[in-house]
Amino acid sequence: xxxxxxxxxxxxxxxxxxxxxxxxxxxxxxxxxxxxxxxxxxxxxxxxxxxxxxxxxxxxxxxxxxxxxxxxxxxxxx
Amino acid sequence: xxxxxxxxxxxxxxxxxxxxxxxxxxxxxxxxxxxxxxxxxxxxxxxxxxxxxxxxxxxxxxxxxxxxxxxxxxxxxxxxxxxxxxxxxxxxxxxxxxxxxxxxxxxxxxxxxxxxxxxxxxxxxxxxxxxxxxxxxxxxxxxxxxxxxxxxxxxxxxxxxxxxxxxxxxxxxxxxxxxxxxxxxxxxxxxxxxxxxxxxxxxxxxxxxxxxxxxxxxxxxxxxxxxxxxxxxxxxxxxxxxxxxxxxxxxxxxxxxxxxxxxxxxxxxxxxxxxxxxxxxxxxxxxxxxxxxxxxxxxxxxxxxxxxxxxxxxxxxxxxxxx
Numbered sequence: 001x002x003x004x005x006x007x008x009x010x011x012x013x014x015x016x017x018x019x020x021x022x023x024x025x026x027x028x029x030x031x032x033x034x035x036x037x038x039x040x041x042x043x044x045x046x047x048x049x050x051x052x053x054x055x056x057x058x059x060x061x062x063x064x065x066x067x068x069x070x071x072x073x074x075x076x077x078x
Numbered sequence: 079x080x081x082x083x084x085x086x087x088x089x090x091x092x093x094x095x096x097x098x099x100x101x102x103x104x105x106x107x108x109x110x111x112x113x114x115x116x117x118x119x120x121x122x123x124x125x126x127x128x129x130x131x132x133x134x135x136x137x138x139x140x141x142x143x144x145x146x147x148x149x150x151x152x153x154x155x156x157x158x159x160x161x162x163x164x165x166x167x168x169x170x171x172x173x174x175x176x177x178x179x180x181x182x183x184x185x186x187x188x189x190x191x192x193x194x195x196x197x198x199x200x201x202x203x204x205x206x207x208x209x210x211x212x213x214x215x216x217x218x219x220x221x222x223x224x225x226x227x228x229x230x231x232x233x234x235x236x237x238x239x240x241x242x243x244x245x246x247x248x249x250x251x252x253x254x255x256x257x258x259x260x261x262x263x264x265x266x267x268x269x270x271x272x273x274x275x276x277x278x279x280x281x282x283x284x285x286x287x288x289x290x291x292x293x294x295x296x297x298x299x300x301x302x303x304x305x306x307x308x309x310x311x312x313x314x315x316x317x318x319x320x321x322x323x324x325x326x327x328x329x330x331x332x333x334x335x336x337x338x339x340x341x342x343x344x345x346x347x348x349x350x351x352x353x354x355x356x357x358x359x360x361x362x363x364x365x366x367x368x369x370x371x372x373x374x375x376x377x378x379x380x381x382x383x384x385x386x387x388x389x390x391x392x393x394x395x396x397x398x399x400x401x
Contacts, residue, residue, distance in 0.1 A: 040285055068184075
């Protein structure tokens with residue numbers, strides 16, 4: 001089980017906009033570089049990208065949750 | 079000698095101690111958000127205290143060096159690596175030509191200062207290399223650094239490795255962070271109850287906080303003493319006839335979220351300012367992450383001046399250790 005960690009502190013979003021679907025759902029294939037969420041900080045949205053490939057196992061941090069740098073945002077299965 | 083930017087991080091910028099003297103023209107002082115950390119980083123590598131460094135916020139950049147150079151990283155806590163090997167913060171180390179400096183996850187504070195011996199040697203603008211992106215002034219072509227940039231570095235001898243700032247001279251905010259405040263000209267606009275609430279409520283750093291201003295939320299909305307708004311002031315009770323803003327002044331648009339104006343702030347406008355964070359505590363703000371709890375603590379002028387003297391004494395101790 002690989003983890004995707006937040007590169008920086010801020011607010012985590014599962015979706016590109018409030019009325020859009022989450023970037024990934026459980027069971028989705030994830031390729032290296034796929035966007036799995038956004039971190040908002042300093043009026044900027046930063047895309048969080050997968051650094052490993054796998055199957056999306058779910059979000060660990062909630063949508064709109066405050067997160068610290070290094071916090072686990074999501075998990076990947078093999 | 080240049081620094082090759084492999085990854086820029088987030089809003090990483092060249093900063094020195096800023097460009098005082100132009101605030102009346104609307105050009106902010108700019109410079110490091112944590113001035114003590116920048117001074118210490120420079121002293122560690124043998125630079126003048128006001129040499130230009132890189133200020134990185136929340137995440138570190140990745141940099142490859144083209145010559146041997148002394149480096150020190152101060153400010154927030156973040157794992158420091160040279161070609162993947164750990165190095166200590168607040169301590170000088172050598173990076174050899176071809177090696178890469180990189181960083182792990184931020185674990186404390188908010189901003190790191192990366193000093194290199196010789197200092198970053200871009201062309202100064204109005205007497206400073208500090209980057210003011212909104213005015214496209216200073217820094218590297220007036221902007222934050224980007225992938226592929228090659229930043230010039232001055233020539234200077236290397237210093238010994240392992241020169242270090244003692245732990246008790248490294249200053250950072252606690253949790254909750256305490257920021258001391260002098261009430262100001264427009265304090266009278268708040269009701270007594272709202273004034274008390276401002277100091278008794280616990281606030282948290284809003285994710286929007288940046289070099290222009292640090293925004294706080296979570297406290298009770300403020301109530302204003304009723305008045306007929308004077309000619310020239312906006313209709314909201316938090317509006318005034320335009321006035322000057324000082325570095326550190328605290329405005330509360332709409333009476334909801336206080337904003338402490340910081341290094342890149344505007345110099346005036348139409349919001350009342352309830353007071354100002356004392357100069358000795360402004361560096362602490364530069365090390366606040368989003369969602370950090372904060373208490374504002376009311377002080378009087380004598381305490382503010384004493385705090386300023388204490389900070390000077392601390393800086394003098396660092397000088398004695400390193401210069």
